Amino acid sequence: MSTRTLPLLFINLGGEMLYILDQRLRAQNIPADKAKKVMNDIITTMFNKKFLEELFKPQELYSKKALRTVFDRLAHASIMRLNQASMDKLYDLMTMAFKYQVLLCPRPKDILLVSFNHMDAIKDFVKDTPSILSQVDETYQQLIEMYTPLSNGEFQLIRQTLLIFFQDMHIRVSIFLKDKVQNSNGRFVLPTNGPVPRGTQIPGMIRIFSCSGEELTRLQFNNGGNYSSALREGSFEMFGNRVTKLGTNMYSVSRPVETHMSGTSKSSAQHTKVNAAPNPLAKEELNLLARLMGGLEVQKPGSTDTGFRVNLFATDEEEEEALISRPNELSYGVISIQATKDQQANAELTKIMGEFTESGDPSSSASSKGDDLLAMMDGL
């Protein structure tokens, strides 16, 4: 649908990822200098000029599988390591958080304000590093340039495209359940009270006009909710009060990140079965992914000593347990590059992926490229 959705999806998901990682780094008492390096490395990679250039090109949204691959890479853009179970959980949290924000935006264009909230927080993470700060500032400019001229209808198309991407995801997130913004069946609470969006009147009035335009009658009806007037407009510029809280950091050390795997509704399982069908990535998608990944320059760790593992669960045992007990239909699936018929795109992607090989990766069997790399990608 909309060909301008990917930058918003990427920046908002990336922002959520940074909130979560920041919380976990502090919860695990990772030394401040290492934690800062992780955050800086990831943000530098996220806002890499070449990568963003590809991202901002008009294109259809990627599949969930393809986007997950991009975030896998991003999460490993530094000395931090994440096991499969933690990576799964991280991605669950990121996607459910952004789904929530998209659903609750009062107006479609408020998604841009949500994006600015994430950008503001990212800017704060790197405020002491001028080089990265300038990359972030440039991205603000690109966002403003691309999105502020769009009409309401075009924003709604972007929102509809995002909602298709998030369709049928009902993973329960502890923090949402506690705050009562998500029900126990995984669906978000949509309140019928609160401020109406800017530009909308509180429902309740019917006005009848004469042919000459004068008001003849005014009638009231009961709107069944409890609405109040709209809040003031948020800032769509580089700085300013965004007004909406959607997209701001909801985690802190005392509010841990948890998801519940059990009890996910049957219908979501049905749908994800359709998605996870063993089809190879479409050739088009593979090409796009290759171009995008080409821009993701990853730093190789100096030595395996400086690397460390972050766990998104409370204990290692919990993490292992989560991996074993994750329902099949909720696995994000591997991109089976071998199955693709397009040898050229395949080779291109393999080459790029090859550049990402970290020496400390325990799953790498041999150092030669080709089949072993494919096997390693499949093992992701």
Added chain:
Amino acid sequence: MFHKEKSIQLKNSASALYNNLSVLRIAPRRLTYFTVVHANVVNMVSTSWDGLNYSHRQLQSKEPNVATSTSLIMQAAFCALPSRDLLVVSSQKGIQMYESDGSIMVYWHALDTPEAPTAHAVFARGISAVSDNYVCVGVSSGAVLVFDVPSKGSNITLSEVLEEHKEAITDIASECSGSQECLANLVTADDGGNMCVWKSGEEFQLLNKIPGLDMTCSSVKLWKGTVLAGYGTGQIRLYEAVTGILHAEVNAHARWIYSLDIAPFSGLLLSAAEDSFVRVWHLSITPETNSVEIAHLHNECVTDTQICGAKFCDGDGYAFAVTGYDLSEIIRLVACWE
């Protein structure tokens, strides 16, 4: 005044698209068909009036002769013409027309899709039967395609392209088929809230343009010469079609309206929005005296659901059906007045 009946389960959930529910009543066979779009699939359910039999069918948007590509569907709607009923599916790649039970595809029209994606998305959206033998479908460029449909067979042809809108078409509506004579029988609406009023014929005639106020008109209906328009601001406006005179304005919903429907025999109006509410109104229009009355009758809240489709199941408005984003069922409500 309306009570819930047993919901119809769908094979998958409804996508957040405007006017995402279409209903076709087949009286001779005592059946009702429903269609709901999920991404690149059209879910069809056929239900018997006694509530005992349900059958499902899924149509995937795959253009013929193109191996693996799929595309997202923007809308699926039944077009009831005097001689035949069609199911029209509009997607990013083009327009498909099927026999109303979805069994055979009778026509395919490809949109001009560019080699590489452009900043402006390309898709078809907005579907309506017009007069005795036309089906009109809107395009993201603002064009409205007019197809000439013979009383049977697949010799459907593109008869005209109407180019008045500059923004993507959102919805199209018509009234007066068969014996009725109408001055205006077609209205087309776009992303900017602009509307065009037409008279069908071998060459469609533009009768009036109603300017939008930069706010999307997502759903539109035409009844007794009056345009009923639902907007992204949650407002419903009633305009006299040929003159553009504003008759009524309703602050109807707290969020973007996704669907409007009218029961032509009783004047019942249905409006549904992202705010979880479906509202039923009663319209009274006397074209001769130019008088319009609108009264609010009923609210139905579908908890925690952003509604994307709401349609009456019959011309009197005795029953209506509702779909919502992420909901895998069609909710049904039936009137309980005497």
